Amino acid sequence: MRLELQTWHKVRDYLSRSKGIVVPIGSTEQHGPEGLIGTDHLCPEAIARKMGEAKGVLVAPTIQVGMSQFHLDFPGSMSLRPSTLMAVVRDYIASLSRTGFERIYFLNGHGGNVAPVRAAFQEFFAELSMTGRDKDVRVRCKLKSWWELSRVDARRKALYGASEGFHGTPSEIAITQAAWPDAIKEFQLPPPPSHGRNDLLEHAGDNYYEAADYRRRFPDGRVISDSALATRAAGEEFIALGAEDLFEEYERFRVSD
Numbered sequence: 018m019r020l021e022l023q024t025w026h027k028v029r030d031y032l033s034r035s036k037g038i039v040v041p042i043g044s045t046e047q048h049g050p051e052g053l054i055g056t057d058h059l060c061p062e063a064i065a066r067k068m069g070e071a072k073g074v075l076v077a078p079t080i081q082v083g084m085s086q087f088h089l090d091f092p093g094s095m096s097l098r099p100s101t102l103m104a105v106v107r108d109y110i111a112s113l114s115r116t117g118f119e120r121i122y123f124l125n126g127h128g129g130n131v132a133p134v135r136a137a138f139q140e141f142f143a144e145l146s147m148t149g150r151d152k153d154v155r156v157r158c159k160l161k162s163w164w165e166l167s168r169v170d171a172r173r174k175a176l177y178g179a180s181e182g183f184h185g186t187p188s189e190i191a192i193t194q195a196a197w198p199d200a201i202k203e204f205q206l207p208p209p210p211s212h213g214r215n216d217l218l219e220h221a222g223d224n225y226y227e228a229a230d231y232r233r234r235f236p237d238g239r240v241i242s243d244s245a246l247a248t249r250a251a252g253e254e255f256i257a258l259g260a261e262d263l264f265e266e267y268e269r270f271r272v273s274d
């Protein structure tokens with residue numbers, strides 16, 4: 018159930034039985050020559066909306082632009098500064114909690130968002146703690162990236178192994194193919210060259226430097242990922258598994274202390 022398609026009366030009734038909501042968050046950045054620029058927000062959005070429709074859980078408007086400064090040497094990429102993203106996330110939490118939500122689950126699609134989003138949670142709580150308003154508010158926030166959902170993670174590793182890589186991954190491309198079949202692009206490139214173990218260790222978790230450095234290291238945009246292994250059928254499977262995993266996790270979180 019998408020928040021933007023409800024009325025305030027509907028949301029008031031929902032809040033009388035549940036204080037939980039899911040927020041998809043991702044980015045708008047190049048995903049290699051064949052991957053969609055919106056991949057990182059389209060993936061968590063597809064999983065969250067599938068779960069929300071099946072289970073009657075509210076899903077907030079997607080945060081579509083994230084912290085992607087290292088992609089800015091590629092046309093079409095957009096980024097918020099870490100401080101801007103933190104302000105956006107903090108205001109999402111503050112406004113949702115002001116109207117009665119107490120369990121806010123962020124489903125993430127971009128590794129570069131993890132540090133700013135976690136810091137934003139602490140900004141929100143620090144404000145409560147330091148002004149003494151912490152005694153009236155019982156908001157809890159959680160962040161999880163869709164590829165960490167347990168059944169999705171097992172399936173993507175089984176299907177793709179080392180070809181999954183880090184960026185323009187076949188699993189994320191597959192999800193966009195299932196969610197937006199009319200936008201599928203044709204694959205023509207061979208797998209990108211391996212950059213060796215050092216680059217693997219150095220860049221795990223989107224730990225990059227400035228945009229020009231990224232472009233120099235990864236000229237076609239992909240990071241070790243063989244995007245061409247993506248299929249629409251696999252994407253449908255990832256979305257279905259992800260929706261199941263997400264609901265289990267969300268429910269545990271929703272009823273938690």
Ligand code: NI
Pocket residue numbers: 048056057126127184185186189
């Ligand atoms: Ni991505």
